Amino acid sequence: xxxxxxxxxxxxxxxxxxxxxxxxxxxxxxxxxxxxxxxxxxxxxxxxxxxxxxxxxxxxxxxxxxxxxxxxxxxxxxxxxxxxxxxxxxxxxxxxxxxxxxxxxxxxxxxxxxxxxxxxxxxxxxxxxxxxxxxxxxxxxxxxxxxxxxxxxxxxxxxxxxxxxxxxxxxxxxxxxxxxxxxxxxxxxxxxxxxxxxxxxxxxxxxxxx
Amino acid sequence: xxxxxxxxxxxxxxxxxxxxxxxxxxxxxxxxxxxxxxxxxxxxxxxxxxxxxxxxxxxxxxxxxxxxxxxxxxxxxxxxxxxxxxxxxxxxxxxxxxxxxxxxxxxxxxxxxxxxxxxxxxxxxxxxxxxxxxxxxxxxxxxxxxxxxxxxxxxxxxxxxxxxxxxxxxxxxxxxxxxxxxxxxxxxxxxxxxxxxxxxxxxxxxxxxx
Numbered sequence: 001x002x003x004x005x006x007x008x009x010x011x012x013x014x015x016x017x018x019x020x021x022x023x024x025x026x027x028x029x030x031x032x033x034x035x036x037x038x039x040x041x042x043x044x045x046x047x048x049x050x051x052x053x054x055x056x057x058x059x060x061x062x063x064x065x066x067x068x069x070x071x072x073x074x075x076x077x078x079x080x081x082x083x084x085x086x087x088x089x090x091x092x093x094x095x096x097x098x099x100x101x102x103x104x105x106x107x108x109x110x111x112x113x114x115x116x117x118x119x120x121x122x123x124x125x126x127x128x129x130x131x132x133x134x135x136x137x138x139x140x141x142x143x144x145x146x147x148x149x150x151x152x153x154x155x156x157x158x159x160x161x162x163x164x165x166x167x168x169x170x171x172x173x174x175x176x177x178x179x180x181x182x183x184x185x186x187x188x189x190x191x192x193x194x195x196x197x198x199x200x201x202x203x204x205x206x207x208x209x210x
Numbered sequence: 211x212x213x214x215x216x217x218x219x220x221x222x223x224x225x226x227x228x229x230x231x232x233x234x235x236x237x238x239x240x241x242x243x244x245x246x247x248x249x250x251x252x253x254x255x256x257x258x259x260x261x262x263x264x265x266x267x268x269x270x271x272x273x274x275x276x277x278x279x280x281x282x283x284x285x286x287x288x289x290x291x292x293x294x295x296x297x298x299x300x301x302x303x304x305x306x307x308x309x310x311x312x313x314x315x316x317x318x319x320x321x322x323x324x325x326x327x328x329x330x331x332x333x334x335x336x337x338x339x340x341x342x343x344x345x346x347x348x349x350x351x352x353x354x355x356x357x358x359x360x361x362x363x364x365x366x367x368x369x370x371x372x373x374x375x376x377x378x379x380x381x382x383x384x385x386x387x388x389x390x391x392x393x394x395x396x397x398x399x400x401x402x403x404x405x406x407x408x409x410x411x412x413x414x415x416x417x418x419x420x
Contacts, residue, residue, distance in 0.1 A: 014407040077414025091305035101403040170409040193311040197224040199380040204287025
């Protein structure tokens with residue numbers, strides 16, 4: 001892999017991959033123009049981003065889709081397995097534990113934890129909600145590398161500390177609060193309202209034009 | 211509002227807003243450099259994006275945070291109320307119905323619908339799960355403009371058609387499937403695995419460097 005890929009390109013690789021996965025199964029090639037429209041960026045940006053992967057489209061022919069998908073998956077590390085634990089077995093935690101899109105990309109939810117005795121022991125597909133006190137042991141035993149935080153806001157920071165102390169190096173935070181990253185841990189926050197804000201921009205514009 | 215804001219800038223406005231909301235409450239100004247680091251883009255891009263809002267930082271001083279937040283909120287239409295209905299009262303639908311981040315941005319969930327008789331009538335905070343057959347009437351009565359689809363993949367397209375026929379103009383699709391937009395309806399898809407893919411890139415790189 002190329003360790004010089006800029007952060008902004010890394011952010012767009014999952015978007016390109018998602019666009020490629022939505023193309024008709026019998027389509028073999030895609031042009032930078034077509035991919036640009038699907039991804040909402042300029043064709044020049046598509047070509048620049050993909051050049052970091054050593055992938056260059058052929059003028060008038062485009063990119064070979066299967067090969068490009070494979071290159072992006074390799075670059076994103078999606079050809080490896082990433083065991084994931086989720087802390088917070090509320091509605092969102094349960095929804096994520098069952099989310100098909102994770103498994104498709106190599107993310108296997110191997111544990112779901114909570115502190116609420118009423119939730120501990122309840123079953124969800126193949127998972128059983130486990131007590132937070134078992135987190136460290138479970139993470140080590142199952143080789144988990146990524147933790148997802150879906151606790152209430154007030155518990156998120158402490159949860160991140162526990163995950164960091166247990167050896168987790170990457171945290172995805174869905175709690176509506178900023179987590180200060182524990183030493184040596186990457187934290188990314190997901191704000192589920194982001195896409196709604198983009199929708200409201202277009203609704204707002206349409207309303208003003210009518 | 212400026213109707214010439216490019217789509218790629220629109221996508222970044224919620225990110226800037228989220229960064230501004232995370233700054234310490236007593237901070238009054240932010241530089242394009244600081245905002246660029248928080249948002250993961252270049253300072254030049256920050257300045258270009260914000261110039262579409264008529265917002266120009268003062269060299270050596272930066273942007274006045276409260277004013278910039280207000281300008282972005284106006285541009286995104288967040289100073290208006292957007293009643294939202296959710297179809298699919300599974301774990302994800304329920305999690306979104308209770309998600310604090312929506313209300314904070316003017317998105318008020320006014321209805322939660324399902325076809326499952328076992329779910330209809332169950333209560334979730336102030337909401338009662340309603341039958342899909344009431345959707346059209348409820349959307350009109352409550353002035354909903356945005357629909358969120360959290361059904362299983364197989365039901366997503368039909369749900370979008372029903373929402374479109376009932377007057378919804380914007381759909382946010384969480385179902386793991388591509389929806390063909392009904393006539394006159396914007397559809398955006400959310401892939402919850404996107405951020406995990408970015409995390410795995412960095413884990414993958416770190417693993418290769420060790």
